[in-house]
Amino acid sequence: MTETPVRARFAPSPTGHMHLGSARTALYNYLLARKTGGQFILRIEDTDRKRFMPGTEQELIDGLHWLGLHYDEGPDIGGLFGPYRQTERYEIYQEFARKLVNLDHAFPCFCTTERLDRVRAEQQTRKENPHYDGFCRSLAPDEAARRIASGEKYVIRFRMPKEGSTTANDLLRGSITIENRNLDDSVLMKSDGWPTYHLAAMVDDHLMKISHVFRGSEWLGTFPLHVNIIRAFGWEEPIWMHLSVFLKPTGKGKMSKRESAEAIKDGHSIFIKDLEGLGFIPEGLVNWAALMGWGAGETEDVLSLDEMIEKFDITHLTPSPAAVNFTKLDYFNGEHIRRLTHIDLAGRIKPYFLNAGYSVDDETLLKIIPIIRERLVTLDDCLPFAAWFFKEKVDVNPLELVGKNLTAAQSADVARKIYAILDSLPDLSHAVSEAPMRHLIVDLGLSPNQVFGILRVAVTGQTVSPPLFESMEIVGKARVIERLQNAIGLLDKMI
């Protein structure tokens, strides 16, 4: 590792639930910081009081920790460059806004929203691009000062150069050049005194010594503005990387709330919190998200966070939009579930049994793990496969008790023979029970499917279950015998 340590930041605004896109941006920031031995910083961009949603900052923090993306500096843990919540940095933005005005790179604007709306509407009818018309751009400084002193409401706008062009450089996309006449005198400070993103983020990135910025491609349009602001201050620019948005699974159109509602019907979502509840584990989720937009090479696709840190390379990031593929999330989740230790997996699935109302003894839980782990795609799959282990009595559908291509009478006969054999055994460990049962199959001239099918339904109450012999060993002879008796009774009633 020869790179210089990177300071990277994840700077969400607490206005909604944390989603896939934010998670990936956070992840790349984290990966880069860890890879270079630098710092990963969480900054809360909460200057928009109107869109603020209580609780979402905590959700963001919880989500980051759940994903395993622990930060070095942040609002709840502090750091050398705090505070890390923009609403706690009010004076800082005031100072830098003033500075830009003094440098004549910004100016106070007294236009009302009514006037601005009217100007925009007129421009629209004239088929012009909507933009600020420069009404207050050349106001004399002393007149501006007088109006401010008299209490008039105003905003501070950036004085965008009228001539020439601006070239900004993005690591993934190369240089992007825009004619300055297409750029606007954007508002840097709102009339309520709070800064807009344009000012706040640039100031904070500078003050917090951010060296690399990952952000969504929605910022590409204002990218030249930001570069101009930084240059107006005379600061050094960070390295910019604009990540693309996620598209619908079909690849047509971007992932939206509508699609997310569709996704949740088959057990998926783009919201991190939902995904956690749906039984996805952070290891799988992170692996999946990482590979949408990053080519990890031709080696192994299933990666742990540490392996990703090792392999991460910003020169292998892709600028093109990626369609989300939930089927692949399932795959990664299953793979990572199988990589968990038995103890770890047990701890993660236990809550699902508990929440479903079962009382769980840890000894049984641990025994179940080896026989269900390769069957789990999501953690909640443990229920259909193994909930019956914790039931006193299983519900049996008599129709399912009838063996394939057999009558109820034949099935009852088979069940009785199974019963006789199992009952005679000292215990039902896999080692002692399998051989006699195999013999029975041969003696009866039936298929394993037919015989084991009857036994499976009798013991588990379901047609799909973990392997039978292992399962019987876990539930024990007493219960198997009891359930077999019950099954024989049910079959007899059908004759």
Place this chain on the structure above:
RNA sequence: GCCCCCAUCGUCUAGUGGACUAGGACGCAACCCUUUCAAGGUUAUGACCAGGAUUCGAAUUCCUGUGGGGGCACCA
């Protein structure tokens, strides 16, 4: 309408002018294994958006078109 970005199998991607008969992963299909369901193994199907240009040679560079995406707020 204007500005900007993007473009390789169905999807995520490898590819940085000759090693490309375009590689890998997911999915799909077949087979093997098998007591159900999985997992695992083997094999198969499958792509350089179109048209021009540069070059001895283009998936790779440049133009144009097309398609997709983002932006044009006192939101981030």
